[in-house]
Amino acid sequence: MNRREPLVSNTKCECGHQNPVGTVLCEACGKPLDEKDRESADNLEMRYDGVARRSQRVNPGIIDLIWNFFSSVKIAIYLIVLTLLGSMLGTIFPQESTFLNIDASTYYKETYGTAGNIYYRLGLSHTYESWWFVTLLVMIGASLVICSLDRVLPLYKALTRQKIRKHRQFLTRQKVVLVTKVEEEPEVWVARLSEPLKKKGYRVKTDGGALLAEKHRFSRWGPYVIHIGLIIFLLAVLARGLPGLNMDQHLAFQQGEVTKIPDTTYYLKNEKFTVEFYTDDEMPEEFRGKKVLPKLYETKAVLYECTADCIDPSKEPKLSEVAVHDIRVNSPLSYKGLKAYQFDYDLTPVLRSVQPELVNSATGEGYGKFKLDMKNPQRTFQSGPYTLSLKEKYMDFGLNDEGQPVSKSPYPNAPAFLFLITGPDLPAEGQQYFYFPKQVDKEQFQQQAINDKLGGSGRFLELEVQGMSDVDFAESTSYLNIRVDRAMPFVWVGAGIVMLGLVLGFYWQHRRIWLNLENGELVLGGHTNKNWFGFRREIVSILYKVDVIVDEKSLDNGGGLA
Amino acid sequence: MGKARKPIQIIILSVILLLGGYAIGSSVFGGDGKPREGSKAPSFELLGLDGLTHTLDEYKGKSVVLNFWGSWCGPCVKEMPALQAQWEKWKDQGVVVIGVNVGEDQMTVENFIKLVDIDFPVVMDSGRSAVRSYGVSPLPTTFFINTKGKVDSIHIGQLDLDSLDGQIGKLVNP
């Protein structure tokens, strides 16, 4: 890498101060150290007050070279630009992470054609998890640390050890300069000027006819505070990935059920899920009858913590209630770092149990109800004089290729039960009876016909549900996103520090005025890191107080920018 | 600070290298926590059909064939005879076949076992905790775990008798 400033071998200034390698302006008196620079009349290079960056040395070794690489602002800018371009690439097509269940190897080709296929093959479908993108972020992190370290220490030293009396060239080559006649006793005049300066918030130091006024130095630390904040932010993001600090799962919670949250000792009960839509009255005329806008998604949730018998699956866990919250989209349940967010819902009712009654279809006589659970049902039931033993159960009834009854899924979409009934007036080995709790299934799978075949012509028993009160189902299912993210506080602390640094750095300016009054001639130089316009205006108003009238523009020594 | 500069530089650079390596590594090589070939098989604690709780640790020192299945899944049904045959063949040589039923109730499982006529141990993952820790998505999925408790190989989809035999053989005599 090439250096912008030539390394000067003789770094001793004529004022007697020995400067480190790489120094541009003498640390003590501010005189330019480079011969060529001394002859120039251009504005001085005031970045970091002309002090040497820590890493600059004459014969750099490998460590120094790596260090210098990351210490360069030029490299930092390249890294920023590369990250920017990389981020852009990732938005061309949706990222894989936006889909819950796709086969990426075919999805991109099918959806976006050849371009999509190339996109996938280049690995851009997961840009933000790719090795090169993460490497860029890591390098930015390294650059943040090293750039800051390399500059903040020398700058701190330079600013705490400022000399009041500066070399004339240092003053006249600032961007704000005034050279004028002042026929007054230097020390008296300087003392007189101190008053308005102090009123404007400057801290003033004098040394005979020389003066140094300075304010808002803290603004100079702004950029470094920002960088510290960013480092904390990046570290916190990295820490989120550590095992145990992070959990993220999407779970289904049926209304009315207590469901265990895996990997935790918590159980969550969805007491009621509500979805509301805006009525026509609440919608603008143009939308009525055309659009459906949701108004509210809400899960009334109760969180339980397991207190005993938690792990052993053969025992019922003992639960105690710890939190109650109505979970809405912008209002998650939160308990000791565990958060539950409203994510999705399904309004399909899920059957939990029915209470059918065994009836004699010939006489109409009923033999009493029994409760048939969909999950883990009892095996035998007694109904009057009859015993029903459950032989088979199918949650999602269907027939396989060989025509045998099977369950097509574990979900109670079309439950079916095969009973063996024994009792009076039945054959000794009992009578088989197929029962479909849902009316639609009864018709679709022809329960009547099946049972007629199984029970023969003399069949007289039926299972019937007498009313809706005998059917128990979960009206809906609420999908919640359960998260634990223990590193989040640090993410916010980092972001807060960044913000603090931004405010310090951008809404205040470090302003300094040096002046020297000798032999009736006043030489004034001023420097600020921002807002030269306001700085010049301030100097004019201060000088006006001591009857020195100058024009704002005349202070501008060219290039008064930034 | 002059003398201490180099050591400080080295310390800072190595911390960056360490953290950076971790960041890149964890983002590129999964980090989803699912077991892969060669990684340690996650432990589980599940209720068996015998009414007792079973863990992976019980089978320490044995080769384990862990088969995730559901009664409603066609290929699972079809591969059961092959699993039963291999169980019978290898059970005296320190191999255990364990069936993990995914999310069904005891009655369904019992009926199913009777129907397909198997007698290797079956546990019930009613809360799908093992499914989660093993990162199983389609059924059937079979994990071959060696005597050291490491995942030797993973088979997604229906197993056939020959390849199953080969894989168990590899597990017993690596």
Place this chain on the structure above:
Amino acid sequence: MSLLDFSSDVFIAAFFLYSGAFMLFTIAIMGRRWSGRKPEEHTARWGRIAFMVSSIGLLCHLAYFITRWMGSGHIPVSNMYEFMTFLSMMVMVAFTVIFAIYRKIILGVFAVPISIIVMAYAAVFPQEVQPLIPSLKSIYLNIHVTLAALGESFFAVGFAAGLMYLLRTVNFESKERSDRKQQRLVEFTLFSIIVIIGFLGSVFAFRGAGYESVFVRSNVTIDSSGQEDSTIEKVSYKMPPIVAPYHSETEVFQSFLGINEPLFEAPSWMNGVNAGRKFNTVIWSLLSGLILYGILRLAVRKPLGKAIHPVLDGIDENDLDEITYRAIAIGFPIFTLGALIFAMIWAQVAWGRFWGWDPKEVWALVTWLFYSAYLHLRLARGWQGRKSAWLAVLGFLVVMFTLVGVNLVIAGLHSYAGTD
């Protein structure tokens, strides 16, 4: 009269006041040579009037905002129309702040039109008050959107000042290669602005004429269980279709200038019927932009940059450079707070993840990185003047893409997505 009616009335008043203020600012600058008075006096006098008018406009705009808030029961930043009207208000706020610091009359000539264009763009979208969907019901809607818009508005003022700097400093007489390149780039920037005006012009012209043509396309997809699934997509063109959606049929075609069918069909990679419609809009915008540009060129008989250049005579270029930087420096922390930090806080509360690489989030980050690079280049690498001004111009392009382009081109989670 209901609050909402009053609200839209004062909004229109604000629009005309801004337009008036723009003309007055122009008179203040352009008229300084012709008026009998001394140029400075003329500029100061008319500039004062112009600023007063623009401030009254801003008050009307504020009244629109407050009454719409009261009338609808939620902060009016919840759809594209409301957001754009808010953004135009924030541009005026940013202009007023910067104007108060620097008192440069000329700034009004360039910054006020930005606000007017954004206001006109807002009117492209449906203006009805919509009730809030659950995900928008949050205090963070107020904070995140308003702060982000304010930060972006300072970038807009930075853009105006940057463009002014370029118009002031580019040597429009020179035939040298580097100068020619600068001239062409400035001309292209101005042309792009004219295309946006062309877009707005064609939208409102055809809307005023009540133009509509409709295309249908049936899509047959085969779902996982092997079932054929056919969906019919319908798209209504509000501008005469030069280009029809890929593989579509005409349902209604209102003839325009004797054209009775679309001239050609969109290429196959433009998926979806809306891509065809958007492509058609782009063609119309370019066409009307070109016509508008041609008329202007005929009127002034030289490149527009060269024509505007004398307007900026006598303006201190260093001041323009500083205004550019200052506007961005004021906007950057606000943007960071609004568009990134509060965005993350809201995302954490609503979705449980503070960052999800959603396109809108990524583009907010891209904007932030861009201005970070700008600041580093300026503060540490000494990029000032010309280069810095170009970055300020380019930066605003990034901002506009984040606000508008992402919604048009890339759909994402953000609720404004796909609004038009």
